Amino acid sequence: MGTSSVPVIDLEDFPSQSDKLIEACEEWGCFRVVNHRIPAALMAAMKAVVRALLDLPPEIKRRNAGVSAGSGYVSPTKVNPLYEGLGLYDIASTEAVRSFCSQLDASPHQRETILKYSEAVHELAMDIGGKIAESMGLSRDLFNEWVCQFRINKYSFTPETVGLPGVQIHTDNGLLTILQDDENVGGLEVMDKTTGVYVPVDPMPGSFLVNLGDLATVWSNGRFYNVKHRVQCLEATVRFSIALFMLGPKQAAVEAPPELVDDEHPRLYVPINSEEYKRLRLSTGMRAGEALALFRSGSS
Numbered sequence: 001m002g003t004s005s006v007p008v009i010d011l012e013d014f015p016s017q018s019d020k021l022i023e024a025c026e027e028w029g030c031f032r033v034v035n036h037r038i039p040a041a042l043m044a045a046m047k048a049v050v051r052a053l054l055d056l057p058p059e060i061k062r063r064n065a066g067v068s069a070g071s072g073y074v075s076p077t078k079v080n081p082l083y084e085g086l087g088l089y090d091i092a093s094t095e096a097v098r099s100f101c102s103q104l105d106a107s108p109h110q111r112e113t114i115l116k117y118s119e120a121v122h123e124l125a126m127d128i129g130g131k132i133a134e135s136m137g138l139s140r141d142l143f144n145e146w147v148c149q150f151r152i153n154k155y156s157f158t159p160e161t162v163g164l165p166g167v168q169i170h171t172d173n174g175l176l177t178i179l180q181d182d183e184n185v186g187g188l189e190v191m192d193k194t195t196g197v198y199v200p201v202d203p204m205p206g207s208f209l210v211n212l213g214d215l216a217t218v219w220s221n222g223r224f225y226n227v228k229h230r231v232q233c234l235e236a237t238v239r240f241s242i243a244l245f246m247l248g249p250k251q252a253a254v255e256a257p258p259e260l261v262d263d264e265h266p267r268l269y270v271p272i273n274s275e276e277y278k279r280l281r282l283s284t285g286m287r288a289g290e291a292l293a294l295f296r297s298g299s300s
């Protein structure tokens with residue numbers, strides 16, 4: 001197996017890379033992006049802020065209350081004892097970002113970094129969503145109003161935990177996830193669609209990883225692959241990652257646009273409300289795409 005061959009998409013080379021992008025969505029359910037215009041200095045500054053926030057005492061981290069399922073502080077649990085995360089529901093809301101900063105007593109410098117980064121990564125999400133839509137022959141602003149949740153993750157790996165899972169096998173529930181994975185510490189693995197084998201996604205400093213979630217399969221009428229992935233502890237080092245989850249439209253349900261449905265490609269899924277879908281996954285424990293089967297068209 002060795003090094004993974006997750007496709008790399010150059011965001012400055014469009015529309016030339018449109019076919020490569022769609023093929024990555026269909027065959028891998030994930031890809032790396034380069035030339036994304038987020039400065040390396042901002043990525044590094046954000047990483048330092050993430051480390052500082054997740055190193056805060058538990059009683060402060062607990063002030064990061066969630067407004068929707070799983071959007072606030074997640075402490076280590078029996079199932080995932082090595083993992084914890086902080087987050088906020090709507091990264092496009094400056095007010096939500098400011099309140100996140102206040103909950104955690106962020107310094108003026110940390111606030112500035114978080115505000116800049118959240119703006120930049122939201123813009124990147126819109127750019128990537130737009131490029132996917134355009135590459136399918138659709139309008140590039142289809143996803144403009146979609147809610148993006150933000151989460152920062154810490155994995156407290158020790159010598160005793162090498163070989164154990166940091167996060168169990170799952171798919172992401174939304175349309176797509178943009179991940180600044182740890183540039184030094186590996187451990188993320190994605191399932192190869194054809195072999196079912198988990199392949200390491202080696203760090204690639206300066207890039208972001210994009211994963212497609214369950215609602216990408218729904219939106220694309222079954223064309224896109226909701227990639228299963230996990231994080232393994234490979235070494236006794238703390239690992240950090242920063243994620244934006246593009247969840248779904250604020251009000252409307254997620255469904256395949258009419259252009260992706262015809263006689264040869266009948267509609268595979270009924271419209272799905274993304275918040276309900278997320279809650280269903282959490283309450284049933286169906287975290288690896290199994291819940292999609294409940295929404296097949298024609299089944300009841």
Ligand SMILES: O=C(O)CCC(=O)C(=O)O
Nearest residue numbers: 153172181188231241243
């Ligand atoms: O930390 C990572 O690299 C991946 C995290 C992840 O898969 C998730 O938060 O859904």
Ligand SMILES: [Fe+2]
Nearest residue numbers: 170171172229
């Ligand atoms: Fe994930």
